[in-house]
Amino acid sequence: MYKRPAVPFHGRHQAGITTPAQACGHLVAFDLQPDAGRPGAATLLRRWSAAAEAMTRGRPPAGDDQIALDAGPSSLTVTFGFGRSFFGKTGLKDHMPDALVEMPPFSADALDRDRSDGDLWVQIGADDPLVAVHALRVLQKTASGTAKVRWTMNGFNRARGATDRPRTVRNLMGQLDGTGNPRPSEYDAKVFVADAPGPHAWMNGGSYAVVRRIRMLLDTWDRLPLARQERVIGRRKTDGAPLSGGTETTPLNLGAVRPDGSLAIPGDAHVRVAAPSSNGGATMLRRGFSYHDGLRPDGAPDAGLLFIAWQADPTTGFIQVQRKLDGADGLTRYLRHESSAVFAVPGGAAEGDYVGRALLES
Secondary structure: OHHHHHHOOOOOOOOOOOOOOOOEEEEEEEEOOOHHHHHHHHHHHHHHHHHHHHHOOOOOOOOOOOOOOOOOOOOOOEEEEEOOOHHHHHHHHHOOOOOOEEEEEOOOOOOHHHHHHOEEEEEEEEEEEHHHHHHHHHHHHHHHHHHEEEEEEEOOOOOOOOOOOOOOOOOOOOEEEOOOOOOOHHHHHEEEOOOOOOHHHHHHHOOEEEEEEEEOOOOHHHHHOOOHHHHHHHHHOOOOOOOOOOOOOOOOOOOOOOOOOOEEEOOOHHHHOHHHHHOOOOOEEEEEEEEEEEEEOOOEEEEEEEEEEEEOHHHHHHHHHHHHHOOOOOOHEEEEEEEEEEEEEEEOOOOOOOHHHHOOOO
């Protein structure tokens, strides 16, 4: 009988950051109850870590409802993070890292504050939907009395085995999404925190997650001719190759021109404006999920991208890039950013330890 493999819960980094993207995802933010404080938060993270460790091995956690009893690990990952508000509610303001900044406003923002931010954040990913929902239920029930759900978002990716070989995922615009991600050899410098000083040392081995629910104006997008879509992005839709030539992984040639003398990759093309060479080297690891939440009152799809970007510092990662995109990116007119959050995601836990202990027991 085939069962998808287990992803270790314990390690230097939390799983779910550089792990290959799974088919199913749930994002959930919690707010601490007023009387929880630091002791309640520590107890919750200890219990969450124990439950996550069991479930990622394909084993039932304490008090299990057994809804995923026969499913195996299914590549389950569970990742925990802390929002800015967490530090005030736990008396740990002096331990809040400088990089955990409030997100500045951008022109495409239409933010629902009830679906933004949060004290605690959990990212769940799995290749089986029942396994993912089971993990969500277990963690939600474990939090009862200590933290309440602020918001949840559910997403998906192409299922493993749907293509003849591993490929970059496609988003709901039909574009390959994640082609320009950092290489594994760059993770330590670009994705993970190292050498955080003094009261912020608990973030060593961790990362910062920028989470945005981005609704795509798909009806408007789908009316564009293919050639126009490709020029908005700056890549061929079929294989993700840059319009300057080559294959998906060929570096952009931002100086290339077409026979008529115009830029092969237009001046407002998404890949040009977002390129590290256009942003002082800024980059991030994009690892999101598509979502489709039915139809809006006007009949348009309520669908798009649960954007998740991982970086060692959001001020020199997402924020730096988004400031350049804002007003200069031709793709912006087809997007609406409807929720936003930034979370400090600590390093992983060793066997027998729990995520966040270095902060909560400091």
